[in-house]
Amino acid sequence: MKLLMVEDNKSVSEMMAMFFKKEGWDAHFAYDGNEAVAIFSEDPTSWDMITLDLNLPGLDGMQVSAKIREISQAVPIIMLTARDSESDHVLGLEMGADDYVTKPFSPITLIARIKAIHRRAEMSANATNAPVNDNPNDFDITTDHFRLNSNTREAFIGETEIRDLTPKEFDLLKTLAQKPRQVFSREQLLQLVWDYEYYGDERTVDAHIKKLRQKIEKAGPQVIQTVWGVGYKFDDSAVAADEK
Structure with missing residues (x-):
């Protein structure tokens, strides 16, 4: 794995360098936002992972993430920050981050997150590159009002596509929809x-x-429901009520 860690605290970078070396990863480091964008821009397709501190000199982490996303939608970004509010989490994800780790963090935890995100990115890439069945009705998840095709990475409410889903949002929707x-x-x-x-x-x-729901609501009735005190479920029964 070729990894870029953007972190202005050199002590943190030096500590993580030891863990990355132990994993056998090709780790590179940038210490401010402008440097990070410049390094990434030299060869965008060569990078497998970016860990990105939020508080950086020059461009901050949000700005760096946005600029990287202008160049590449594919490279996974894990944002690292001492901020710990829900609004910061949401903002980081809206700027293109795939995951969010709050400082102080355990190096072992960060390594586990990196491995997990990398595995998922490879799975998404394999699914995208897989041969696509020409039959437009070949959906692997179908309910009365919802369809999802894993090969084409498309999801529909009725006849309306849920557009602009990120890989993680698609995987989340698929996981819930597999068991209505x-x-x-x-x-x-x-x-x-x-x-x-x-x-x-x-x-x-x-x-x-939250982001997934916003995109679903642009296509039709909400199909992701909150079960208070427990979690979330997929339920498209409201689609029928909305269509009456």
């Missing part, structure tokens, strides 16, 4: 969608659910 009306806890969704054990950061799920 089953309630998934946040811990379960972290394991199934992010592919890592629960480390206490449920807001990663909540922030992605």
Whole structure:
């Protein structure tokens, strides 16, 4: 794995360099936002992962993430920050981050997050590059009012496509839709969608659910429901009511 860590605290970078070396990863480091964008821009397709501190000299982490996303939608970004509010989580995801780790963090936890996001990115790339069946009705998830095709990475409410889903939002929607009306806890969704054990950061799920719902509502009635005190479920029964 070729990884770029953008972190202005050299002590943190030096500590993580040891862990990256142990994993056998090709790790590179940038210490301010402008440097990070310049390094990434030299060869965007060569990078497998970016860890990005929020508080940086020059361009801050949000600005760096936005500029990287202008160049590449594919490279996974894990945002690192001492900020710990839901609004920061949501804003980071809106700027293109795939995951969000709050400082101080355990190096082992960060390594696990990186591995999980990398595995998911490879799975998404393989699905995107897989041969696509020419039959437009070949959907692997179909309910009365919802269809999802994993090969084309498309999802529809009725005849309207849910547009601009990120890889993580698509995986989250697919996981819920595979078992309609089953309630998934946040811990379960972290394991199934992010592919890592629960480390206490449920807001990663909540922030992605918020963005996913916004995109669903542009296509039709809401199909992701909150079960208070438990988690989330897929339920498209409201689509029929809305169509009457």
